[in-house]
Amino acid sequence: MNKVVEVLPDKEALIARSLEVVLSKIQSAIQERGRCTIALAGGGTPKPLYEAIANQNLPWDKIHVFWGDERYVPANHPDSNEGMARSAWLNKVDIPATNIHPMPTTGESPSADAEKHEAELREFFGTSVGEFPALDIILLGIGDDAHTASLFPHTDALQVQDRLVTVGNKDGQPRITFTAPLINHAHCVIFLVAGASKRPALAQIFAPDADAQTYPSRLIQPQGELLWLLDDSAGLDLKH
Template sequence: MMKPYIQLTDLHQAATDAFCDLANQCIASNGLFRVSLSGGSTPKRLYEMIAQRDLDWTRIHWFWGDERNVPSDSPDSNFKMVREAILDKRKVPQANIHNVPVNVDDPASAALAYERTLREHFSDQPMPAWDLVLLGMGDDAHTASLFPRTKAIDESSRWFVENWVEKFDAFRYTLTAPAINSGKEIWFLVAGDSKKTALANVFSENQRPNEYPSQLIRPTRWFVTQDACPDSLVR
């Protein structure tokens, strides 16, 4: 059960407050805050609001949970979106920015290179110990770039892979489900009435992750707008 937000602005405000509180707690406790970012329109506004806050930007490390197989200056690039929303505005140290080294012609090599980056950063750990993983969800119940009926859904040993998505006739890059579920905090941001059926399917007792990949994820918190939330899930 969940308590949805009436307006999208309410969701963004709550998520911004929660993000900043968690960042400050992690920095105070461990000296670092390591976050895996999501693409999409709902997280974009969150990032813009986070950029307006007073945080210790030198202590936050930014990673990407998924990326499109496009150059970093493409309007479709998740990295470009985050760079414009946060990184450029707050002059985040380059050493704290860990974006996917996209290789349009060889996505497999790019995915392996990014996995090496993750393993070096989270050394001696079986899976990456994110302080926070931010996720969106599509109206087909995909999350990150784990799309229905794609190979990456079944990956259990890799952290990060290239994933062929037939509906786009293109490769995407994505964290695997185990690498997402290793996060200490995992938050879904879901908005809009087009997501209502997908959300109902994700919470269905009928577990079909090949059809509804978000069922693979074990989130710690849901930020959901009222129009996206099925009546059966409202508390």
């Protein structure tokens, strides 16, 4: 794993740097593999990044968009990660509808929809059961509790080692989420973190020794690149 930590002066610089990195990764993935697969994060931090990507002139037919996790709500719900990404980015560009791969959230149950999405991923990537595909880019954030995607502290989702997709749980509210092993198979994982409230979580995530069940972002140790892009408020204690 190649791990890089960058602390940017402010949120604006964080977004500018994120855009630079993501565009470079998209370009190299398309050069090397003929397409780019990217999984998006929800939350407020990446939204301006998506708005900035929407202004780029990219080969949209070669970009496939996924999500690292999703709340179990319809896409038109204000809490939907898919809905946010569509309004900030995907509805504004000429990307083929078949290149957008949202997590299903309107089926019989979260577990049935998690299985359905897992089958969709296996079909898209051509992997068999027991194999993990490698997405080119996975964007992640962290919560004040050090969760990432919908991998929350001391929840069953943290134990899942043999699946691509599982059900996360936030205070009894189901989510659908990539598993830690799927995230760890990515070519590049990029954490975007802003705000002073994230400092205590980051201290534990970066500590030499801490419990990954309590601080789930510690589980993310990808085989490819790991980039932590932080604004100054979040990364103050991590400046070297």
